[in-house]
Amino acid sequence: MKWTYRPALDGLRSMAALVIILFHAGVEWVPGGFVPLDLFFVLSGYLVTNVILSEIDRKGKLDLGRFYARRVRRLLPAAILTIVGVTLIFLLLTSVVRRLEVIGDAQAALLYYANWHHIMQSTDYFAAEQVSPFLHFWSLSLEEQFYIFFPLLVIFLLKLKSKWALPVGLTVVFLASLASQVYWGRVDEMHAYYGTDARLYQIVAGALLAVAMRSPRFQVSRRWGTVIAVTGFATWVLLIGPWLDLTQSNRGIVAMVACTMLVGGLMINDQQLLSRAVSARIPVYLGTITYAIYLWHWPITLVLQEFIATSPETLAVLVGVLSVAMAAASAELLETPVRTSKLLDGHKWKVVVAGVGTSALIAVFFVPWALEKDRQPSLVANGGANQTTSVQGVAAETAAAEAEDVPSGIDWAAIQADKGADLPCEAEDPTECIVVEGDGPHVLLVGDSHARMLAPMFREIAEEQGWTFSMNVLAGCMWQPDIVNLQSPQARIERCEGIRVGWYDEKLPQLDPDVIVLVSQDRLASKAKMRNLEARDDVREPIERTILRSTRETLDTITQHVDHVVLIEDVLTPDTFRPDECLATATTAVDCVVPLPVDTPGTSAAYITMAQVLDNVSTVNLNNAFCPSAPTCQPVVNGEVVWRDRYHVATDFAVARREEVWKALEGTGAFS
Structure with missing residues (x-):
């Protein structure tokens, strides 16, 4: 034709x-x-x-x-x-x-x-x-x-x-x-x-x-x-x-x-x-x-x-x-x-x-x-700044009084790029996952991107306190092995399976830590977050039940091999708006404050309950360390930007608050 x-x-x-x-x-x-x-x-x-x-x-x-x-x-x-x-x-x-x-x-x-x-x-x-x-x-x-x-x-x-x-x-x-x-x-x-x-x-x-x-x-x-x-x-x-x-x-x-x-x-x-x-x-x-x-x-x-x-x-x-x-x-x-x-x-x-x-x-x-030009936009879109609409009365007045000026010359590219460090413990010899060697207790950090954002802070604390510090951290990979994060690429899902499924039974005893710190983003906070999860073994049950079941079963396994387990309760983040964009468009930091929730988040409540019934399991809340202006949390503290994005604390800020975090950790008695 x-x-x-x-x-x-x-x-x-x-x-x-x-x-x-x-x-x-x-x-x-x-x-x-x-x-x-x-x-x-x-x-x-x-x-x-x-x-x-x-x-x-x-x-x-x-x-x-x-x-x-x-x-x-x-x-x-x-x-x-x-x-x-x-x-x-x-x-x-x-x-x-x-x-x-x-x-x-x-x-x-x-x-x-x-x-x-x-x-x-x-x-x-x-x-x-x-x-x-x-x-x-x-x-x-x-x-x-x-x-x-x-x-x-x-x-x-x-x-x-x-x-x-x-x-x-x-x-x-x-x-x-x-x-x-x-x-x-x-x-x-x-x-x-x-x-x-x-x-x-x-x-x-x-x-x-x-x-x-x-x-x-x-x-x-x-x-x-x-x-x-x-x-x-x-x-x-x-x-x-x-x-x-x-x-x-x-x-x-x-x-x-x-x-x-x-x-x-x-x-x-x-x-x-x-x-x-x-x-x-x-x-x-x-x-x-x-x-x-x-x-x-x-x-x-x-x-x-x-x-x-x-x-x-x-x-x-x-x-x-x-x-x-x-x-x-x-x-x-x-x-x-x-x-x-x-x-x-x-x-x-x-x-x-x-x-x-x-x-x-x-x-x-x-x-x-x-x-890369750091200029204010000519128009501010819906939902940009003015997040204080959820902060009322005396709390709003206190937030305004304690608000710092937005620092000039913030390197937003550096803040966005510094996400902490992934270190999935995939080595045949898990002792290769040790990143700091000291004479004190051996502390192991396990979790997802929330563990990653805290990893530089924990490393600094380890060096200052003389710990041996190791990691098994991968963004998008919860510490509970029975849960799949569908938002992750397939390759990351498979990698997560390799460092979680069977790891606590097979590799954890070889690593032999004294304390294991478990950190994950609060997945029970919203139905939207739970929709991105599924049970790894295709168990037909609501995903929140899978999370709770896997949490309990994993803790039962871990406590057979480790003297102390420390569960980090949910770290407050804005969730509903972008704090970096809010700061970049705001005239004052008070426009971007976040109130502490009145109710205990779902994951934190589950952790607290399990700590009450399981020996050698403790919880620690870091929000007092990260939010010194409670009941409202400022986006800038002592010149440091607090949140990298709507779901994560900035790593430099976490490092800057390590003394307050150490006081909270020390209160658990797990690090003696």
């Missing part, structure tokens, strides 16, 4: 962009609204393959310089404009602590490795709170990586001088990528979603479709083309809606089949009703600017969500209108002039070097310069 432009393909693009906008706006009836990306991938593979093979048919070879220059002129101008524009918008509207978090995202987007960047950062695309305006560049990065290697692969396969080399070669790549998707879908869902190796099969499916349809042997009737297209479209719609219960990985595989059928069916019969519907003037026009619509829709969504409280449907309409307006302006004023420039046609490789070089310079110099 001869390749010619088909407006229906542009219509498909606009339809996919609409669904993505609905999904990102939070519209509930499109829970599979990420599936249109699969259509983008199939379309990209189909179109770029036809472009390459058509040139080879006409000229006998592919002009690589021209191909890459056309890609640069098509993709980079709009992408650079969006990234620079969004960077400046976020410089004006958000605090430095928010901006510091996305510097790496912007740089990865400019250099087209965003998908691998998010894998390394363990970014959950489906998390409720996604605040990076550059997150959506992951799919564009994957496509750009494909555009770099694919023409080289085609040239290599055609040089083999076999009519089967190209389809067989592409089939091998397709099957290898599909196998990677199946593997990572079971091992690490984030890699399965972002990884080039795991998603390439969808683009290559489009390429194989193009190769097949260009073959003289390809004969499918127009009637069957209609059946194929309608079946593919219906399946695609089912995948977008709430009707099919599939894993993310399986949904993507089915979507690839559906999208390939949809594109192929429309190409076989471009006169069918579905083709005429998506070939209407407005869908086709929107399809021609879909790239820029996609670039702008996500940052616009984030900005509107920050400052406007409205329904998801209304938000989607606003995002759609603004995205189309920005995309139309971008196409008219920048993209089309660059893409159609006769002057640039004669400078193929220079265009490539200039485009890539410009992206690199902006990534290295402009992005850090702009996003």
